[in-house]
Amino acid sequence: MEYIYAAMLIHKSGGKVDEATVKKVLEAAGVKADDARIKALIASLEGVNIDEAVKKAAAPVAAPIAAPSGEAKKEEKKEEKKEAKKDDAQAAAGLGALFG
Secondary structure, three states: OHHHHHHHHHHHOOOOOOHHHHHHHHHHOOOOOOHHHHHHHHHHHOOOOHHHHHHHHHHHHHOOOOOOOHHHHHHHHHHHHHHHHHHHHHHHHHHHHHHO
8 A cells, every 4th residue: 555655645746656756755654665566556557547546536435425314214213212112121121130
């Protein structure tokens, strides 16, 4: 992941994402750079619009979550009440065992 982070940092700062720059960033961060992994990263980024890739990856996170409909809310409340009654009954049975 640090290789990808390095590439994103270089891109965000306006630099050219190439092998030498990625290696410098990794070494500055204290990571022992693996030349083969750097070459693979640069090859995989060839022809990729990083800004578009980031937007596509962030789109599902930024999408609003739909609120449940009124009918669904009623059903949820009914289920919660049933579960609460069941829990109360189990708790009462457990307390009865304590007092014989």
